[in-house]
Amino acid sequence: MLPSNGGETEKQSWRWFPSSLLGRVLLLTLLAMASAQIISSAAWIATFRAQQVEGLVATTRNLAQSAAATAQFFNSLPLEYRHIVLDQLRDMGGTRFFVSLNDKRINMAPLPDTERKRLVTEEVETVLRKRLGNGINLYVDFVDPADLRILNTELPLDALPQSWAHYALTLEPLNPPVLVTQIEVAESEWLYLAAALPAPYVSLEEEGIPGQQILFLMVMIAILFPVLAWLIRQQTRPLRKLARAARDLPLEDDQPPLVEKGSAEILAVTRSFNTMRRRLQSYISDRNQLFRAISHDLKTPITRLRLRVDLIDDDGMRERLEADLQELELLAKNALQSMKDTDIHENAEAVDVERMLSGMAEAYQGDGPDRVTVQGHCRPYRGKPLALKRCLGNLVDNAVKYGDKAMVRIEDMAGQLVIHVEDEGPGVSEHQLSRIFEPYYRLDKNQHQGFGLGLGISRNIAQSHGGELEISNRTAGGLHVKLILPRH
Numbered sequence: 001m002l003p004s005n006g007g008e009t010e011k012q013s014w015r016w017f018p019s020s021l022l023g024r025v026l027l028l029t030l031l032a033m034a035s036a037q038i039i040s041s042a043a044w045i046a047t048f049r050a051q052q053v054e055g056l057v058a059t060t061r062n063l064a065q066s067a068a069a070t071a072q073f074f075n076s077l078p079l080e081y082r083h084i085v086l087d088q089l090r091d092m093g094g095t096r097f098f099v100s101l102n103d104k105r106i107n108m109a110p111l112p113d114t115e116r117k118r119l120v121t122e123e124v125e126t127v128l129r130k131r132l133g134n135g136i137n138l139y140v141d142f143v144d145p146a147d148l149r150i151l152n153t154e155l156p157l158d159a160l161p162q163s164w165a166h167y168a169l170t171l172e173p174l175n176p177p178v179l180v181t182q183i184e185v186a187e188s189e190w191l192y193l194a195a196a197l198p199a200p201y202v203s204l205e206e207e208g209i210p211g212q213q214i215l216f217l218m219v220m221i222a223i224l225f226p227v228l229a230w231l232i233r234q235q236t237r238p239l240r241k242l243a244r245a246a247r248d249l250p251l252e253d254d255q256p257p258l259v260e261k262g263s264a265e266i267l268a269v270t271r272s273f274n275t276m277r278r279r280l281q282s283y284i285s286d287r288n289q290l291f292r293a294i295s296h297d298l299k300t301p302i303t304r305l306r307l308r309v310d311l312i313d314d315d316g317m318r319e320r321l322e323a324d325l326q327e328l329e330l331l332a333k334n335a336l337q338s339m340k341d342t343d344i345h346e347n348a349e350a351v352d353v354e355r356m357l358s359g360m361a362e363a364y365q366g367d368g369p370d371r372v373t374v375q376g377h378c379r380p381y382r383g384k385p386l387a388l389k390r391c392l393g394n395l396v397d398n399a400v401k402y403g404d405k406a407m408v409r410i411e412d413m414a415g416q417l418v419i420h421v422e423d424e425g426p427g428v429s430e431h432q433l434s435r436i437f438e439p440y441y442r443l444d445k446n447q448h449q450g451f452g453l454g455l456g457i458s459r460n461i462a463q464s465h466g467g468e469l470e471i472s473n474r475t476a477g478g479l480h481v482k483l484i485l486p487r488h
């Protein structure tokens with residue numbers, strides 16, 4: 001049966017998934033670590049941001065309290081003393097705010113609106129209105145230091161003396177935003193207060209994942225993955241040896257059993273494999289003795305019958321009996337040969353399949369140059385050479401016998417070797433396709449060549465290599481045989 005499209009689609013969808021146990025464990029470990037790290041980092045970042053917002057609001061609340069106290073202090077001063085106090089503050093330096101009295105409210109480009117900025121400005125306005133009264137004319141916003149304007153002349157920050165404003169309004173190299181509060185204390189008189197956000201709350205933007213979290217994750221992966229890969233490789237080494245032994249299946253008596261070591265599960269599998277190998281050795285030995293005995297026992301009565309047939313005077317009867325004896329002998333030989341050729345005691349080795357097929361094509365050159373054609377190339381395939389030769393020989397012989405010529409095409413892929421054998425014969429009906437692998441079933445009852453064992457033997461050999469033999473009719477006429485041999 002040909003594989004369905006659904007199965008092929010499912011295989012393609014899982015092609016990205018590693019096939020080895022080591023790759024799968026490492027991939028699943030990476031996914032588990034990434035998921036755990038993402039969840040823990042998300043929880044940590046949410047807590048960290050909440051703490052940052054809480055600290056930022058508390059800090060700006062203190063700034064607002066100081067601004068309100070400063071505003072109340074200036075309101076309590078006589079008008080003629082206010083500028084004197086401002087000059088003294090500028091000369092002394094070191095104050096938390098840059099303070100000035102302006103004739104108007106200075107317009108500046110504010111920072112973009114964010115959730116943190118909204119919370120902070122609302123908190124400052126609430127504190128100031130609570131201390132100074134709800135009826136005051138108030139303006140609160142955050143300004144970038146580069147866009148800050150000071151005094152009635154709207155000078156930039158860099159135009160002022162260092163002692164006047166830089167101590168209160170700069171925090172190099174952090175360059176935090178500046179909280180600007182402008183309060184109308186009298187007509188055409190605005191109290192201007194500016195202060196930089198103190199460290200560590202120097203940003204109104206929500207920060208991403210901190211660099212130390214990413215560094216911690218990378219360091220953990222860099223340390224854990226090599227150790228985990230080494231441990232898994234050590235644990236799966238017995239499995240690799242078991243896979244090689246199962247693939248080659250050495251059944252000679254002089255071959256030692258696999259060493260039983262590893263985890264409890266691997267130990268149990270290895271012990272079961274050694275037990276299976278001993279049973280197969282015993283089975284093959286008993287079967288070989290059985291067929292040797294059958295071969296010996298059949299030869300004796302067949303020989304006696306031949307001698308007795310020679311004593312028959314009736315020529316017609318003697319010829320019919322000789323034909324029956326000859327057919328009986330051929331049946332016995334073919335049955336014994338089929339058991340021998342599909343035997344599993346043969347050891348696996350590198351087989352040059354391309355050269356093997358080219359040799360088969362050369363054997364048919366006497367019947368015509370195009371009787372057997374071979375296309376494609378392939379790497380050596382690890383298998384049982386005599387069995388593979390028998391399998392391919394049966395397929396080519398059938399194509400030539402029933403389809404006049406054999407067109408062989410080799411398709412070598414990463415995971416499997418596929419050999420297509422096509423002929424130009426009449427093809428096979430659907431009813432015959434379902435029975436074509438049955439022993440002694442022949443498509444043409446009128447032909448007396450062969451006993452219908454070839455395709456069954458070929459399929460058994462393919463299956464013993466972990467592969468399959470598929471047969472279908474060609475659209476252009478003839479039979480298409482597809483031999484699939486997996487590469488281990």
